[in-house]
Amino acid sequence: xxxxxxxxxxxxxxxxxxxxxxxxxxxxxxxxxxxxxxxxxxxxxxxxxxxxxxxxxxxxxxxxxxxxxxxxxxxxxxxxxxxxxxxxxxxxxxxxxxxxxxxxxxxxxxxxxxxxxxxxxxxxxxxxxxxxxxxxxxxxxxxxxxxxxxxxxxxxxxxxxxxxxxxxxxxxxxxxxxxxxxxxxxxxxxxxxxxxxxxxxxxxxxxxxxxxxxxxxxxxxxxxxxxxxxxxxxxxxxxxxxxxxxxxxxxxxxxxxxxxxxxxxxxxxxxxxxxxxxxxxxxxxxxxxxxxxxxxxxxxxxxxxxxxxxxxxxxxxxxxxxxxxxxxxxxxxxxxxxxxxxxxxxxxxxxxxxxxxxxxxxxxxxxxxxxxxxxxxxxxxxxxxxxxxxxxxxxxxxxxxxxxxxxxxxxxxxxxxxxxxxxxxxxxxxxxxxxxxxxxxxxxxxxxxxxxxxxxxxxxxxxxxxxxxxxxxxxxxxxxxxxxxxxxxxxxxxxxxxxxxxxxxxxxxxxxxxxxxxxxxxxxxxxxxxxxxxxxxxxxxxxxxxxxxxxxxxxxxxxxxxxxxxxxxxxxxxxxxxxxxxxxxxxxxxxxxxxxxxxxxxxxxxxxxxxxxxxxxxxxxxxxxxxxxxxxxxxxxxxxxxxxxxxxxxxxxxxxxxxxxxxxxxxxxxxxxxxxxxxxxxxxxxxxxxxxxxxxxxxxxxxxxxxxxxxxxxxxxxxxxxxxxxxxxxxxxxxxxxxxxxxxxxxxxxxxxxxxxxxxxxxxxxxxxxxxxxxxxxxxxxxxxxxxxxxxxxxxxxxxxxxxxxxxxxxxxxxxxxxxxxxxxxxxxxxxxxxxxxxxx
Ligand code: PEP
Ligand code: MG
Numbered sequence: 119x120x121x122x123x124x125x126x127x128x129x130x131x132x133x134x135x136x137x138x139x140x141x142x143x144x145x146x147x148x149x150x151x152x153x154x155x156x157x158x159x160x161x162x163x164x165x166x167x168x169x170x171x172x173x174x175x176x177x178x179x180x181x182x183x184x185x186x187x188x189x190x191x192x193x194x195x196x197x198x199x200x201x202x203x204x205x206x207x208x209x210x211x212x213x214x215x216x217x218x219x220x221x222x223x224x225x226x227x228x229x230x231x232x233x234x235x236x237x238x239x240x241x242x243x244x245x246x247x248x249x250x251x252x253x254x255x256x257x258x259x260x261x262x263x264x265x266x267x268x269x270x271x272x273x274x275x276x277x278x279x280x281x282x283x284x285x286x287x288x289x290x291x292x293x294x295x296x297x298x299x300x301x302x303x304x305x306x307x308x309x310x311x312x313x314x315x316x317x318x319x320x321x322x323x324x325x326x327x328x329x330x331x332x333x334x335x336x337x338x339x340x341x342x343x344x345x346x347x348x349x350x351x352x353x354x355x356x357x358x359x360x361x362x363x364x365x366x367x368x369x370x371x372x373x374x375x376x377x378x379x380x381x382x383x384x385x386x387x388x389x390x391x392x393x394x395x396x397x398x399x400x401x402x403x404x405x406x407x408x409x410x411x412x413x414x415x416x417x418x419x420x421x422x423x424x425x426x427x428x429x430x431x432x433x434x435x436x437x438x439x440x441x442x443x444x445x446x447x448x449x450x451x452x453x454x455x456x457x458x459x460x461x462x463x464x465x466x467x468x469x470x471x472x473x474x475x476x477x478x479x480x481x482x483x484x485x486x487x488x489x490x491x492x493x494x495x496x497x498x499x500x501x502x503x504x505x506x507x508x509x510x511x512x513x514x515x516x517x518x519x520x521x522x523x524x525x526x527x528x529x530x531x532x533x534x535x536x537x538x539x540x541x542x543x544x545x546x547x548x549x550x551x552x553x554x555x556x557x558x559x560x561x562x563x564x565x566x567x568x569x570x571x572x573x574x575x576x577x578x579x580x581x582x583x584x585x586x587x588x589x590x591x592x593x594x595x596x597x598x599x600x601x602x603x604x605x606x607x608x609x610x611x612x613x614x615x616x617x618x619x620x621x622x623x624x625x626x627x628x629x630x631x632x633x634x635x636x637x638x639x640x641x642x643x644x645x646x647x648x649x650x651x652x653x654x655x656x657x658x659x660x661x662x663x664x665x666x667x668x669x670x671x672x673x674x675x676x677x678x679x680x681x682x683x684x685x686x687x688x689x690x691x692x693x694x695x696x697x698x699x700x701x702x703x704x705x706x707x708x709x710x711x712x713x714x715x716x717x718x719x720x721x722x723x724x725x726x727x728x729x730x731x732x733x734x735x736x737x738x739x740x741x742x743x744x745x746x747x748x749x750x751x752x753x754x755x756x757x758x759x760x761x762x763x764x765x766x767x768x769x770x771x772x773x774x775x776x777x778x779x780x781x782x783x784x785x786x787x788x789x790x791x792x793x794x795x796x797x798x799x800x801x802x803x804x805x806x807x808x809x810x811x812x813x814x815x816x817x818x819x820x821x822x823x824x825x826x827x828x829x830x831x832x833x834x835x836x837x838x839x840x841x842x843x844x845x846x847x848x849x850x851x852x853x854x855x856x857x858x859x860x861x862x863x864x865x866x867x868x869x870x871x872x873x874x875x876x877x878x879x880x881x882x883x884x885x886x887x888x889x890x891x892x893x894x895x896x897x898x899x900x901x902x903x904x905x906x907x908x909x910x911x912x913x914x915x916x917x918x919x920x921x922x923x924x925x926x927x928x929x930x931x932x933x934x935x936x937x938x939x940x941x942x943x944x945x946x947x948x949x950x951x952x953x954x955x956x957x958x959x
Contacts, residue, residue: 141197141320165318230330348438483559499526539871554589558871617955624939647941700785755795855920
């Protein structure tokens with residue numbers, strides 16, 4: 119049941135060749151032939167033919183051989199559908215034998231002829247006859263007798279003379295390359311790169327241009343851009359009297375291409391060939407619509423192009439290349455948007471460990487916040503702040519972090535925790551601050567009291583030792599490797615502007631502080647989708663007031679204490695409104711359990727008793743009373759709003775007063791107030807009644823009007839299920855997918871890190887559901903919530919504000935489900951903008 123594809127076909131402008139039948143290299147060579155570029159004769163073998171060869175079914179060899187001049191030397195190269203899937207290495211100089219060697223000694227000289235033969239015998243021996251490469255260890259490199267030594271060694275190992283018949287050599291090469299592709303390890307390797315199980319291999323058989331001989335002969339590679347920066351720059355190397363990719367390994371012997379102060383260049387030694395090459399490469403860029411690396415050979419001054427491959431590129435170069443192609447009118451702006459993998463943008467926003475740097479890995483964990491930073495080890499938030507005060511970068515190491523550590527985290531260059539998963543406290547705050555962070559590093563031993571960290575191999579690190587946290591890979595490194603600076607440049611901005619033009623879902627940022635808000639603006643977020651207010655109460659000045667409020671006996675007493683926080687909180691909000699200049703700001707009312715604010719240590723409790731002027735025993739009793747078995751499912755969120763309503767009253771008043779003040783200074787503000795952890799409509803009714811009352815009071819006192827939007831955070835399964843009942847009371851529903859994932863799975867977001875990798879490795883979960891939205895389970899709840907919520911309130915605004923908001927796959931889900939916006943950490947906004955645009959194209 120063979121289809122119409124011929125086994126082998128000479129590449130001409132009209133030959134039937136396609137990526138999916140003959141592979142990318144064959145197709146690219148056909149494009150070069152169509153551009154009338156000097157490509158040596160090439161025959162392409164289809165996937166089907168190569169598969170047949172691997173099974174022992176040889177194609178019509180005569181038809182292949184007849185396509186070339188009788189005495190041509192040939193080479194065979196792999197041509198897989200996607201070049202990234204790899205393939206067996208090229209084999210050059212097929213057809214070399216004793217007789218051809220004698221002939222070529224006349225035209226190429228003895229050294230040239232010997233070099234060709236030697237290379238062929240060696241690669242044939244290793245790749246076709248499968249001899250151990252060390253068989254040739256004793257051969258003197260390039261010495262006058264090397265060729266006969268190699269032929270001898272071959273014969274000694276195989277008990278056969280080296281095959282002399284070119285057709286037989288070619289058949290054996292084709293067979294070995296076809297089989298190599300079907301081997302288990304090659305298959306696993308390419309599947310790991312995303313190739314399907316039945317990915318095919320094509321082969322191209324090409325006439326050799328030897329690269330040896332009289333006049334200027336040699337080989338090299340050229341590209342028009344710098345691989346690292348993507349800036350225009352002719353780069354590559356050329357080596358006289360060479361072939362294949364010899365020039366790249368040749369060190370100082372190789373020539374630069376363009377005139378270069380560092381050494382002699384092809385431009386100087388063969389100006390015409392260089393000019394031709396340049397114009398060929400420019401034509402390729404123009405017509406292949408991509409930056410290509412050209413593999414070329416010069417034969418007596420004439421240029422031949424053997425191959426073109428997509429230039430490998432850093433993240434920065436990928437952006438720069440796509441934008442430049444569009445700016446030059448070669449591709450459309452939308453295509454440039456499609457060409458950049460959204461995820462790589464994060465690499466441009468943060469310092470990174472330089473590619474190729476030596477990594478002394480001492481342990482690893484979950485890569486919770488990207489970027490890399492080096493600093494001295496510290497084990498408490500206070501030490502981190504002291505270190506920052508001395509201007510000394512530090513790595514904050516904790517078992518896990520809590521709100522008390524936030525100031526220390528601000529002061530640190532990076533954070534490392536023993537526990538936690540992708541949505542644990544350290545991870546969320548780290549991403550918000552753009553701070554490299556690794557959590558759940560369970561293969562390191564943390565002795566935080568003794569201020570020691572013990573690596574898997576037993577190495578001991580103590581306070582003051584220098585470590586590097588690579589939050590992009592999750593690796594903890596000893597010392598300081600070479601780093602690469604962040605590189606968001608003009609091209610980055612341009613690409614995102616084009617992305618915004620097609621995007622059809624809004625992107626907001628989760629921002630708690632003025633700094634976060636400024637980052638959000640810098641990355642063009644369309645508003646704040648979640649301002650978590652609790653951190654505002656951990657400031658030392660405010661913490662005491664909070665504690666006093668917790669100890670107050672009556673509602674009035676609590677309100678009186680909270681009144682002291684009101685002006686401070688008003689300023690917090692005013693600062694955010696000012697920075698956001700009229701863009702929406704969604705403020706979540708107080709969410710955490712109150713006992714997080716009480717001291718756990720005896721010293722702390724003693725200090726508190728002194729500060730409040732009450733007996734220590736009272737403090738201890740209160741702390742014990744407030745203890746919960748399962749605080750994340752306890753008295754927090756709206757449950758506090760219902761039972762200790764004075765906190766929400768104060769926050770609402772602060773928001774409204776700040777609204778009036780900020781609206782006077784600039785654009786009118788319409789604040790959004792969000793109620794966390796709702797599970798019943800009645801909770802919303804109760805809180806709404808109080809907030810409406812505060813609004814009326816503020817309006818009456820100030821004699822001024824304002825509007826605001828009240829919304830509900832859907833983060834319990836029940837809220838999603840009962841969204842139809844809740845939505846009539848609210849202007850918006852924002853799905854908090856961190857808690858919703860935690861509660862849907864019954865999986866603690868703070869503890870799951872310990873076993874998550876085992877779960878993912880054994881395929882229990884396809885991915886960490888705190889990282890990539892579980893579209894089946896949690897997703898079903900989201901869909902129900904959207905559908906039921908919208909049915910009862912068609913004008914409702916729908917969004918997600920969990921960490922999933924910055925993940926491209928999760929954004930795809932949200933867009934499909936009809937969300938109006940996603941909100942994510944400020945540093946993930948660029949990724950979200952690009953990923954969302956790609957979905958709309
Ligand atoms: C959530 O639960 O998804 C959320 C955004 O809130 P937090 O992470 O603060 O619990
Ligand atoms: Mg939550």
